[in-house]
Amino acid sequence: MFKTAQVTPILKKHGLDANDLANYRPISNLNTISKMLERLVLTRIVPQVSSSPNFDVVQSAYRRHHSTETALLKITDDIFARFADHRSTILVALDQSAAFDCIDHTTLIRRLNHSFGVTGKTLNWISSYLESRSTFVRWKQVSSSVLPLETGVPQGSALGPLLFSLYIAPHSGVIRSLGINHHQYADDTQIYIAVSTTDLQVKVTQLENCTASVHAWLQINGLQLNPTKSEVIQFTATRGRDRVDDVTSLQVSNAAIKPSSTIKSLGVTLDRKLSFDAHVTNVCRLCYCHIRALRHVRESLPYDVARTVACSIIGSRLDYCNSLLAGTSKSNLVKLQRVQNTLARVINRQVKSDHITPVLKELHWLPIENRVTFKLATLAYNIKSTGQPVYLRELLSDYEPVRTLRSSSRRLLTVNVANTVLATRGFRHSAVAVWNSLPDSIRNSTNIHIFKRNVKTLLFNTAFAA
Numbered sequence: 001m002f003k004t005a006q007v008t009p010i011l012k013k014h015g016l017d018a019n020d021l022a023n024y025r026p027i028s029n030l031n032t033i034s035k036m037l038e039r040l041v042l043t044r045i046v047p048q049v050s051s052s053p054n055f056d057v058v059q060s061a062y063r064r065h066h067s068t069e070t071a072l073l074k075i076t077d078d079i080f081a082r083f084a085d086h087r088s089t090i091l092v093a094l095d096q097s098a099a100f101d102c103i104d105h106t107t108l109i110r111r112l113n114h115s116f117g118v119t120g121k122t123l124n125w126i127s128s129y130l131e132s133r134s135t136f137v138r139w140k141q142v143s144s145s146v147l148p149l150e151t152g153v154p155q156g157s158a159l160g161p162l163l164f165s166l167y168i169a170p171h172s173g174v175i176r177s178l179g180i181n182h183h184q185y186a187d188d189t190q191i192y193i194a195v196s197t198t199d200l201q202v203k204v205t206q207l208e209n210c211t212a213s214v215h216a217w218l219q220i221n222g223l224q225l226n227p228t229k230s231e232v233i234q235f236t237a238t239r240g241r242d243r244v245d246d247v248t249s250l251q252v253s254n255a256a257i258k259p260s261s262t263i264k265s266l267g268v269t270l271d272r273k274l275s276f277d278a279h280v281t282n283v284c285r286l287c288y289c290h291i292r293a294l295r296h297v298r299e300s301l302p303y304d305v306a307r308t309v310a311c312s313i314i315g316s317r318l319d320y321c322n323s324l325l326a327g328t329s330k331s332n333l334v335k336l337q338r339v340q341n342t343l344a345r346v347i348n349r350q351v352k353s354d355h356i357t358p359v360l361k362e363l364h365w366l367p368i369e370n371r372v373t374f375k376l377a378t379l380a381y382n383i384k385s386t387g388q389p390v391y392l393r394e395l396l397s398d399y400e401p402v403r404t405l406r407s408s409s410r411r412l413l414t415v416n417v418a419n420t421v422l423a424t425r426g427f428r429h430s431a432v433a434v435w436n437s438l439p440d441s442i443r444n445s446t447n448i449h450i451f452k453r454n455v456k457t458l459l460f461n462t463a464f465a466a
Contacts (some may be wrong), residue, residue, distance in 0.1 A: 001134045002034035004146065005154050008018060008167045013264065022226075026101065026133065028156035045118070045159075049166060054115040054174040057390055061186040062161045065388035068266040069321045070379070071185050073427045074391045075192065078181060079274060080426035082194040083237040084419040090207060090247055091192035092265055094214065095229040099187035100164055104222045105130045108153075108167050116166060129159065150330035151222070162185060167221070172216050178210045183391075185266055189214070191458035195234075200247065215253040218326075227255035231263045235272055239423055268321050274425075276325055280332040287314050287339045295346050305364065306347050314343050318368065323375040326434075327425035336368045361464050370459040371432055374452075380435040381451050384411070395428040411443045412436050426442065 009021075017022040049055055050063070060071040079089045109127055112118040115149045116312065118126070133149040153160035175182045175191055182191045187290035191210055195203040195443035208384065215225045229251045249256045262271045262278045269279035290313050298306055318336060325332065337418075360367065366374060380396065385394050399412040413432045418424045424433075435443065 002031050005030050005135045007135050007137045007191040026155060028154035030094050030154060035158050040208045041074055041160060042159055050115040053117045054169055056169045059165050059184045061165060065382060065386050067322060068185060069185050070392055072266055072321055075183055076274060077395060077428055079235045079428040080423050083087050084423035087194045087196045088234055089192050089194050090234050091190055092207060093231045093265060094188045094189040096225040097224040099223055100155040102222050103152050103164060103167050107221060108163060111167060143452055171217055175210060178213060180210045204247055204250060211252045225253050227253040229344055230257060232257045233263045234259050235274060276328050276332060280335055283317055284335050284339050287317055290314050291343055291346055298346055310343050310347050315375040319371060322372050324381060325372050326376060326430035333369050338367055366459055367463050370463050374455055374459055376431050376434040377438060377455050378452055381448060392393045396431060410440050
């Protein structure tokens with residue numbers, strides 16, 4: 001009974017053709033008790049596999065202290081660093097077809113055993129977990145017949161995503177061996193490389209060879225690259241634009257892909273200049289849509305319920321990956337602040353002419369710019385405390401004075417030198433600036449809960465000092 005999954009088809013991206021079955025992502029709805037059991041097993045397996053040298057360091061999915069935000073921070077930091085060198089970055093977002101459904105169980109068991117040292121009863125339990133699974137599709141009020149699953153792992157399960165990450169772990173080594181930067185989040189693989197006018201064609205060929213090698217590896221392992229849904233973008237700074245040539249097209253598995261002006265990566269819209277103008281516009285449009293819906297039912301909701309709904313549905317969208325907005329234009333921050341102001345007025349049922357500061361203060365909401373600072377400070381504390389994720393910890397180095405000074409105990413970070421103002425928007429600069437600006441007492445907080453409370457209090461008092 002625990003092995004039967006009800007599959008609910010969900011469109012991968014908004015606006016895709018609903019009549020094309022390839023545009024749907026199959027989400028498996030499983031028994032709750034089975035998920036609890038899987039989580040117990042997960043806590044036993046993760047310490048074992050994460051200590052293996054074969055574990056993919058730049059795989060950010062389903063790992064503690066890793067997220068879509070940390071993945072994007074690493075990618076954008078690399079791009080901003082190349083901007084400082086007057087180089088552009090070509091990024092290819094590779095798309096896989098039905099990746100979770102095509103995993104070969106025999107190959108997975110062999111990989112767990114030989115690459116990650118999973119043996120004995122644990123390996124037997126996982127084998128049993130994969131065997132004799134079945135599924136049926138439910139669409140609205142109609143259900144299909146139940147069919148056996150001979151390949152794949154349940155995408156909506158607790159254990160399945162980790163098994164998928166371990167299955168494609170060698171995939172990272174293929175990319176790295178070709179000298180290409182990359183990052184992965186489950187089946188979303190992004191490869192990128194810095195280019196200049198003198199080596200543009202060489203680097204494009206290098207990228208094309210990498211995509212061909214990735215395609216070959218996936219085919220050998222029963223997976224399939226979808227070149228028609230893969231995307232290419234070239235990030236270029238406004239300054240030094242004349243020193244960089246644009247790539248006209250790039251071959252991804254025998255398909256010529258033309259660069260786009262924007263791509264959506266892990267829920268964030270990235271534009272060519274990394275201005276985040278398009279992302280902010282999309283966030284505002286979606287938030288206003290939810291605010292209008294909330295306004296219709298506001299009279300029927302108690303104050304506490306309305307506030308909870310506002311924070312969970314609209315506030316979470318304003319905060320999603322907002323650390324990427326460090327150093328963005330004032331106009332973008334103003335647009336997002338207008339959204340928060342409108343939401344606050346709906347909750348408190350105030351007219352537009354009323355001053356918004358007392359309302360935000362009553363709700364105890366930090367303004368948008370302060371929320372960005374809060375997120376960066378929290379990330380810096382977690383990274384210093386846990387050392388995770390490794391790819392971000394490598395960007396932050398502890399300040400160590402030559403002589404023993406009072407600053408030795410202040411837990412400061414070394415300030416990285418930036419060649420341009422644009423480069424300071426990278427995580428290695430923005431996080432250090434925020435962290436070093438905090439009072440010593442806050443930086444020396446004993447745990448994350450005390451740290452967050454103290455930082456929020458500091459920012460709140462600063463924002464509403466007047």
